[in-house]
Amino acid sequence: MSTRNADPDVLLTDLYQLTMLQAYFDRSMHETAVFELFVRRLPRNRNFLVAAGLEQALDFLCALRFTERDVEDARRTGLFGDEFLAWLARLKFTGDVDALPEGTVFFADEPVLRVTAPLAEAQLVESRLVNIVHFQTLIASKAARCVLAAPGKTLVDFGMRRAHGADAALHAARASYLAGFTGTSTVSAQPAFGIPIFGTMAHSFIQAHASELEAFAHFVESQRGPVVLLIDTYDTIKGAERVVALARRLRGRKIDSVRLDSGDLAVLSREVRRTFDAAGLRDILIFASGGLDEHSVRALVGGGAPIDGFGIGTALDVSDDCPALDCVYKLQAYAGKARRKRSTGKATWPGRKQVFRRYADDGRFERDVLTVEGDPQSGAPLLEPVMRAGERSAGPTLATARRRAAEQLAKLPERLRRLEPCDPYSVEISAALRSLAARVDEEFT
Amino acid sequence: MSTRNADPDVLLTDLYQLTMLQAYFDRSMHETAVFELFVRRLPRNRNFLVAAGLEQALDFLCALRFTERDVEDARRTGLFGDEFLAWLARLKFTGDVDALPEGTVFFADEPVLRVTAPLAEAQLVESRLVNIVHFQTLIASKAARCVLAAPGKTLVDFGMRRAHGADAALHAARASYLAGFTGTSTVSAQPAFGIPIFGTMAHSFIQAHASELEAFAHFVESQRGPVVLLIDTYDTIKGAERVVALARRLRGRKIDSVRLDSGDLAVLSREVRRTFDAAGLRDILIFASGGLDEHSVRALVGGGAPIDGFGIGTALDVSDDCPALDCVYKLQAYAGKARRKRSTGKATWPGRKQVFRRYADDGRFERDVLTVEGDPQSGAPLLEPVMRAGERSAGPTLATARRRAAEQLAKLPERLRRLEPCDPYSVEISAALRSLAARVDEEFT
Numbered sequence: 001m002s003t004r005n006a007d008p009d010v011l012l013t014d015l016y017q018l019t020m021l022q023a024y025f026d027r028s029m030h031e032t033a034v035f036e037l038f039v040r041r042l043p044r045n046r047n048f049l050v051a052a053g054l055e056q057a058l059d060f061l062c063a064l065r066f067t068e069r070d071v072e073d074a075r076r077t078g079l080f081g082d083e084f085l086a087w088l089a090r091l092k093f094t095g096d097v098d099a100l101p102e103g104t105v106f107f108a109d110e111p112v113l114r115v116t117a118p119l120a121e122a123q124l125v126e127s128r129l130v131n132i133v134h135f136q137t138l139i140a141s142k143a144a145r146c147v148l149a150a151p152g153k154t155l156v157d158f159g160m161r162r163a164h165g166a167d168a169a170l171h172a173a174r175a176s177y178l179a180g181f182t183g184t185s186t187v188s189a190q191p192a193f194g195i196p197i198f199g200t201m202a203h204s205f206i207q208a209h210a211s212e213l214e215a216f217a218h219f220v221e222s223q224r225g226p227v228v229l230l231i232d233t234y235d236t237i238k239g240a241e242r243v244v245a246l247a248r249r250l251r252g253r254k255i256d257s258v259r260l261d262s263g264d265l266a267v268l269s270r271e272v273r274r275t276f277d278a279a280g281l282r283d284i285l286i287f288a289s290g291g292l293d294e295h296s297v298r299a300l301v302g303g304g305a306p307i308d309g310f311g312i313g314t315a316l317d318v319s320d321d322c323p324a325l326d327c328v329y330k331l332q333a334y335a336g337k338a339r340r341k342r343s344t345g346k347a348t349w350p351g352r353k354q355v356f357r358r359y360a361d362d363g364r365f366e367r368d369v370l371t372v373e374g375d376p377q378s379g380a381p382l383l384e385p386v387m388r389a390g391e392r393s394a395g396p397t398l399a400t401a402r403r404r405a406a407e408q409l410a411k412l413p414e415r416l417r418r419l420e421p422c423d424p425y426s427v428e429i430s431a432a433l434r435s436l437a438a439r440v441d442e443e444f445t
Numbered sequence: 446m447s448t449r450n451a452d453p454d455v456l457l458t459d460l461y462q463l464t465m466l467q468a469y470f471d472r473s474m475h476e477t478a479v480f481e482l483f484v485r486r487l488p489r490n491r492n493f494l495v496a497a498g499l500e501q502a503l504d505f506l507c508a509l510r511f512t513e514r515d516v517e518d519a520r521r522t523g524l525f526g527d528e529f530l531a532w533l534a535r536l537k538f539t540g541d542v543d544a545l546p547e548g549t550v551f552f553a554d555e556p557v558l559r560v561t562a563p564l565a566e567a568q569l570v571e572s573r574l575v576n577i578v579h580f581q582t583l584i585a586s587k588a589a590r591c592v593l594a595a596p597g598k599t600l601v602d603f604g605m606r607r608a609h610g611a612d613a614a615l616h617a618a619r620a621s622y623l624a625g626f627t628g629t630s631t632v633s634a635q636p637a638f639g640i641p642i643f644g645t646m647a648h649s650f651i652q653a654h655a656s657e658l659e660a661f662a663h664f665v666e667s668q669r670g671p672v673v674l675l676i677d678t679y680d681t682i683k684g685a686e687r688v689v690a691l692a693r694r695l696r697g698r699k700i701d702s703v704r705l706d707s708g709d710l711a712v713l714s715r716e717v718r719r720t721f722d723a724a725g726l727r728d729i730l731i732f733a734s735g736g737l738d739e740h741s742v743r744a745l746v747g748g749g750a751p752i753d754g755f756g757i758g759t760a761l762d763v764s765d766d767c768p769a770l771d772c773v774y775k776l777q778a779y780a781g782k783a784r785r786k787r788s789t790g791k792a793t794w795p796g797r798k799q800v801f802r803r804y805a806d807d808g809r810f811e812r813d814v815l816t817v818e819g820d821p822q823s824g825a826p827l828l829e830p831v832m833r834a835g836e837r838s839a840g841p842t843l844a845t846a847r848r849r850a851a852e853q854l855a856k857l858p859e860r861l862r863r864l865e866p867c868d869p870y871s872v873e874i875s876a877a878l879r880s881l882a883a884r885v886d887e888e889f890t
Binding site: 162 | 459472568679787
């Protein structure tokens, strides 16, 4: 599926990955390294995160190769030796990956993904793995908030144009669908991922016609799929009246919905609903868009505005109130020894880790325990093997991930489901992990 | 150059573009349309914007084709007729483009780019054109603030991993270089755009060795380019002392700089500088990174911290304090008649427009006048022809754009060069444009 949008070149990485690899190569430092990808701190305005992007991360690892052109480009920098470059040309990713299945809710310090591989391979993939997993997780987490704010409503990703480039546009559609959106307006998300696509019309369509009514009539006539008329180009209420006039004279065709894209949506949606209902057009749905986010959607839904669906664009695709997560990929063990970084304010928990989730009697998440792998803990372990020796397991599909996200959102403690910051979910650090950290600190300086 | 990162498929667009095209095709609405791309309002925390992304926008227009596969994917949606699909398969962009040259400083309401083309062509390209120009303009505008905050310092884009996907990572490197950054850590930006690349080392490199000193020695030994040692993995001051110890025993190799990535950079940079100077290592430069943005960089520079260069990552690549601009692409004329949208709070100025910039006696920008094309005004017109009948003019290179940006930043009124919001720059709407808007409002309802 995702081959349609083939991964960009392997040189989309930070230069230091390659200069470090040169050093590892020179000294044959090829023992096994363990890196974990995690979020150091939850942002103030996120009570939880939703793991996403694993499928594309595995695509990237499977496809990882230095083409002749990549090697030549690397050579031209003058920074690398011939033997090293020849070795790069043969490099493949041969490691193991364990990860949270996509759609899993997670919290700070919990590994989202672990790479176990020869040091150079595990190091090389850092920048792009973070780039892939960070973005989809960011968007799925934002989208989940929208889903919680508008239970039962149709939610459509409208953000393609202001997403940060092509890759972001396509993968925002995927991540938001995974988190429970109904679909997207981004056409290529359908062939790429099988995501339902939705379309309305633009103001320019109305403007290109001599009158709004003519534009409506023309659009209805030409469409083979659902007809959504945009009614706010000149005056929303007059637009609704024109829809009524048009609906009365239609034979064998129907208007499915209208879209409101400006003005006071709470007020206008009521007036438009009244106009349609009075004309017996109870089936025409009302769709709203225009600078919406989870807060404005919640306000509209909570206030009882008769809006059936929402297009959420920029706020979703750039995660406007939190456009980045403190997501990192850190060395946790090398050559059989646990390691950790102790930089001020940035210390990490060492070693290969597992997360156990415990549930309350009502089936909701109660608390998580972060511990070293192999330390027995009650609860369900969250990290699963997804790649062994460079071969991915038959992975879960997007549909499975979407189902998982829905189940997980339903099991969130009530306070975490609110949009406002709340008391953080408890992630306990096990005694075994604390004592490992103390031992590592004694050994490395 | 940019062919290395070929544009994604033409279906990376909003569905409504295609459903509108079906309607235009059905009724042979192929007269000339004029669309302009502009920013409706400057964000509160931007005093100006820097135009960027034009080169990629033109790449996109030149390459625009529906492949057989695209047509087949479109067919499968069931939304389009056979004749229309056959026509799509033959579609090329044959229009004209006028634009602000990349690197031009601009303000709200001023067209960044104008497309004049048969309606369907001009409409189809909306989503991706906005997607391209919005992102690079967003990043160039953020980067320009960093450049103004740190005059004379080396500034390097470090944001690849938390940029929103692959495309954002690569083009953030381009946009920040255009705005005056020294370079980027993103390797592929060099073959793609000729941008200087910079690399240091990661904490994992230190951690993978038995000791920090051993890691430093090994790195120095293996590098063919500049050597930058990361000294904060365990303790920054001890790290600096180890650099001194290593430097004393090096023969024929040298340490170019060190990087501080955590802690109080103002305090640590002074201590590190003192340590090096006391050891006669005055040539070792100090480079800082770690959650920096234009504000923290300005504070460090203003406070006299002896830091020679800064790596700016996430804050730059996601434009963290303003992750999106209110950037739109609106129909301004069709079939020879000026048009405009009047939606509440979203009305636009109609017609083909030009921007004239007037200069004060000291050579700084004084004010702009937005008017209809052909209306004589004093000052320098900003929009230039860049494509005619689908053929691009021999475009300005990235180097030219970077030079232009530097010149423009130097000519900004002093208050606009500050990081704080200021009295807005004056963009005057000409009498001719106001009267055109009034005429259009009478005609279309």
